[in-house]
Amino acid sequence: GGTRLDIISIFPEYFAPLDVSLIGKARERGILDVRLHQLRDWAHDVHKTVDDTPYGGGPGMVMKPEIWGAAIDTVIGDGAPRMIVPTPSGRPFTQELAQELAAEPWLLFACGRYEGIDSRVMLEYGARLRVDEVSIGDYVLAGGEVAVLVMVEAIGRLLPGVLGNVHSAVDDSFAPGAMRNLLEGPVYTKPPVWRGHEVPAVLLSGHHGKVARWRRDEALRRTIANRPDLVAAIDPETLDKRDREL
Numbered sequence: 001g002g003t004r005l006d007i008i009s010i011f012p013e014y015f016a017p018l019d020v021s022l023i024g025k026a027r028e029r030g031i032l033d034v035r036l037h038q039l040r041d042w043a044h045d046v047h048k049t050v051d052d053t054p055y056g057g058g059p060g061m062v063m064k065p066e067i068w069g070a071a072i073d074t075v076i077g078d079g080a081p082r083m084i085v086p087t088p089s090g091r092p093f094t095q096e097l098a099q100e101l102a103a104e105p106w107l108l109f110a111c112g113r114y115e116g117i118d119s120r121v122m123l124e125y126g127a128r129l130r131v132d133e134v135s136i137g138d139y140v141l142a143g144g145e146v147a148v149l150v151m152v153e154a155i156g157r158l159l160p161g162v163l164g165n166v167h168s169a170v171d172d173s174f175a176p177g178a179m180r181n182l183l184e185g186p187v188y189t190k191p192p193v194w195r196g197h198e199v200p201a202v203l204l205s206g207h208h209g210k211v212a213r214w215r216r217d218e219a220l221r222r223t224i225a226n227r228p229d230l231v232a233a234i235d236p237e238t239l240d241k242r243d244r245e246l
């Protein structure tokens, strides 16, 4: 039962947040089966060394292939999980990829540190498993652990039974369908006036059609302001006259 997630890292303690909140509850309920592995358990010298100097020279250290190979072989056995390797040089992590990964029964995350993992590891397992090198954004983290937390949270909330309201994910920014290339607009709750700031009247009108139209307008405005790259990707067929005026 549940989606199996194996995570190999030299800092399994980084994953303590997976005990909390939505993901913690999903684990308790058997929707997610998270298994953490300490990479150093497969390093056999006295110092439990997992890295070495890079061929070709240069600064930093590279994670050794033999140790990753031994770890992955043990974790997967005869199985074939889909393998995800976080790296700033990977394909972008998107809501679409999160959806795709949420449909997999078994994922294996290999967390790099230092200058990353010897490339032959991805080559070796790429022949047996589906392997994706994935980046969570155009910046450089110190290790893959935080990137994996980001991916697990994005994937986990899409699994059936994780979100209290099945519709919560439908209106999200980047959600498939009408919001495909749109950011979600502003949201409000009670009271209707706070420090002199009023909630937009249309939201109090009870008119579902007008509310939906207003939300789409605001989504488009916000996308134009913050993400011109997304606006360029909107299919013009999906825009009406009013959208074009925004």
Ligand code: SAM
Pocket: 085, 086, 087, 088, 089, 111, 112, 113, 114, 115, 116, 117, 134, 135, 136, 137, 138, 139, 140, 141, 142, 143, 144, 145, 147
């Ligand atoms: N030299 C590498 C490069 O420029 O591509 C950077 C390595 S980074 C210091 C160490 C590790 O952090 C990577 O192996 C990867 O696991 C993780 N990492 C850093 N930035 C990331 C990002 N934007 N997305 C996913 N993982 C990232």
